[in-house]
Amino acid sequence: MLALVKKPRIEISLQGERVDELIEWIGKKFEVSILASDNSDSVAIEDTDFWKEMQSNRIGNLLSAARLKAGLSQSRLAEKLGIRQNMVSDYERGKRRLSSAMAKRMAKILKIKVEKIS
Secondary structure: OOOEEOOEEEEEEOOOOOHHHHHHHHHHHOOOEEEEEOOOOOOOHHOOHHHHHHHHHHHHHHHHOOOOOOOOOOHHHHHHHHHOOHHHHHHHHHHOOOOHHHHHHHHHHOOHHHOOOO
């Protein structure tokens, strides 16, 4: 069985006896989605709600991940960029479109290739 805990994002592959009990137990604390089970055919990742959610704000998710990997808070990144923290939040949530100039500035600070976020 392939299960996904949405927050925190954890993907779990489970096999063996009493898998259903374990999923039920995890489900008491976290929101769990079953991506595939032994009782059904595999599901293409592109057909899952998780994938659709991630793709709907691909740039923002990549930006957020790069910021976290760089060990920066939104406030610290905003300070380095000379913008307000809420603008960084807007970029990460897909509420603000990332210009090519801003993408270059962010890529330099986050030490990533600009192509990842443009």
